[in-house]
Amino acid sequence: MQRQVALIKQSLFDQGYLDEQFMELEELQDDANPNFVEEVSALYFKDSARLINNIDQALERGTFDFNRLDSYMHQFKGSSTSIGASKVKAECTTFREYCRAGNAEGCLRTFQQLKKEHSTLRKKLEHYFQLARQAGPKETARRPK
Amino acid sequence: MAEVLRPEMLDISNDTSSLASPELLHVLAVDDSMVDRKFIERLLRVSSCKVTVVDSATRALQYLGLDGENSSVGFEDLKINLIMTDYSMPGMTGYELLKKIKESSAFREIPVVIMSSENILPRIDRCLEEGAEDFLLKPVKLADVKRLRDSLMKAEERAFKNIMHKRELEANDIYSQLKRAKI
Numbered sequence: 001m002q003r004q005v006a007l008i009k010q011s012l013f014d015q016g017y018l019d020e021q022f023m024e025l026e027e028l029q030d031d032a033n034p035n036f037v038e039e040v041s042a043l044y045f046k047d048s049a050r051l052i053n054n055i056d057q058a059l060e061r062g063t064f065d066f067n068r069l070d071s072y073m074h075q076f077k078g079s080s081t082s083i084g085a086s087k088v089k090a091e092c093t094t095f096r097e098y099c100r101a102g103n104a105e106g107c108l109r110t111f112q113q114l115k116k117e118h119s120t121l122r123k124k125l126e127h128y129f130q131l132a133r134q135a136g137p138k139e140t141a142r143r144p145k
Numbered sequence: 146m147a148e149v150l151r152p153e154m155l156d157i158s159n160d161t162s163s164l165a166s167p168e169l170l171h172v173l174a175v176d177d178s179m180v181d182r183k184f185i186e187r188l189l190r191v192s193s194c195k196v197t198v199v200d201s202a203t204r205a206l207q208y209l210g211l212d213g214e215n216s217s218v219g220f221e222d223l224k225i226n227l228i229m230t231d232y233s234m235p236g237m238t239g240y241e242l243l244k245k246i247k248e249s250s251a252f253r254e255i256p257v258v259i260m261s262s263e264n265i266l267p268r269i270d271r272c273l274e275e276g277a278e279d280f281l282l283k284p285v286k287l288a289d290v291k292r293l294r295d296s297l298m299k300a301e302e303r304a305f306k307n308i309m310h311k312r313e314l315e316a317n318d319i320y321s322q323l324k325r326a327k328i
Contacts, residue, residue, distance in 0.1 A: 021284050028187050028287070040183055047179050073235065078262050079180040084282050 001135045008128050017121055038129045044083045045122050051076045052115060059108060069107065070099040087117045102123030170297055171195040175205045175242065176260070181283070185229065185260075188290045194227075202230065202237035202245075211249055225255055226297055227278075232261035232268065240272060247276045258293065260285055297307035 012018045029036045055072050059064065077092035084102070091114035098106030172194045174185045189196040199205050203266050206212040209223070228246065230239035239259050248255050256278035261268065269280045281289050 024186070024284070024286065028189075033187070034185060040180060043183055044180050074262075075178065078283065079178055082178070082180050082184050083261060140224055 005128070005132050005135045008124075008131065012124060014087050017124060019084045019086040021081065025084065039126055041129070042082060044079055046083070048088075048118060049081055052118070055111060059111065060124065064102075064104045064107070066099040066102055066107075070096055073099065075092060085118075085121055088121060091117055093104070119126060149282070167194075169195050169301060170226040170277065170294055170301075171197070172226055172227045173205060173225050175200075175202060175228070175234070175239065176199045176230060177201060177234040177327060179230065185285060188285060188287055189229075191287065191292045192294050194290075194294060197225075202234055202239065202242035202265065205230070205242060206237075206245060209246075209249075209252055211245060211252065225252070227254055227293065228257045229281075230257065231260050231283075232272070233263075240268075243272060243275050243277055254298065 013022075020070060023104075025040060026038045031045055037097055051072055055069065058072070059130040073092050073096050077089055077096070080089040091110055095114060098104075098110055170193075172189050174182065174189065174196060176182045176185060176198070177200055182200065184200050188195050197208065199208055205210070209225070214273070228242075230242055232239040243259065246255065246257055253276075257276070258279045258281060258282050259272045259277050260281045260282040263280055272280050279293065285318075292313050
């Protein structure tokens with residue numbers, strides 16, 4: 001079970017869903033705070049759902065206020081960076097480039113991709129945390145070798 | 146040395162309330178991002194710091210009593226050793242907060258560290274020129290926080306030792322005067 005958890009985590013890194021920042025978060029866990037990473041993750045998905053909603057509404061208006069969109073994306077990129085959500089962060093960067101270029105089509109396309117990556121990551125992390133809790137708290141607090 | 150009179154008996158000020166115990170550096174962290182607030186709070190707690198986290202520069206000023214709503218009465222016991230603030234925040238930026246703190250006679254000595262996800266040299270220069278202690282790129286590393294804490298603790302220790310040394314000299318001085326008076 002614990003080996004399975006370790007393998008899942010390793011594949012998340014290998015496939016580029018997560019980067020070293022996620023490991024930094026794990027380093028901050030201890031016996032007194034064994035669920036820190038899961039808590040941060042929950043906060044991230046709550047916060048990013050709000051941002052996705054705001055961006056959806058802004059895009060639906062069709063007026064393309066690139067400054068506002070860029071501002072939302074700056075926040076999104078920030079929190080994605082803090083949790084180590086590597087692919088989501090990359091989509092945020094691309095989106096911002098399209099904003100700066102005033103490319104509405106590019107923004108729309110990238111946003112669809114971003115939502116996909118975001119949703120995939122959420123499912124994978126939910127699965128990972130669920131297994132990790134079943135496997136036992138000690139194993140999740142260690143860095144993958 | 147064994148005959149040095151105790152400071153309390155000599156009516157020398159024994160007020161240590163302005164000195165933080167080295168293990169309890171109190172940090173005020175300011176960030177509008179929920180995720181980053183949780184992260185920085187954890188980094189600081191892991192580094193054995195007492196943490197107060199607020200979500201805006203305005204709230205930081207309120208906490209410090211600098212918002213003009215409150216007088217400084219009641220804030221004399223507030224001991225903050227370090228302020229860490231995000232740069233990009235809606236409303237008042239971290240840079241504007243830095244300026245307000247440096248303008249305040251009560252808090253200008255407190256080191257202020259700016260955190261930013263963007264590595265923009267003119268921004269960094271501007272902050273350092275305004276008196277920022279340091280500029281950290283996000284995501285902040287545990288090593289950064291420990292380094293800050295260590296350098297602050299050294300400064301506090303030096304200040305503490307200076308005061309204790311001064312007291313010793315004062316106590317010695319008074320003791321010698323008393324001794325001479327008896328003769």
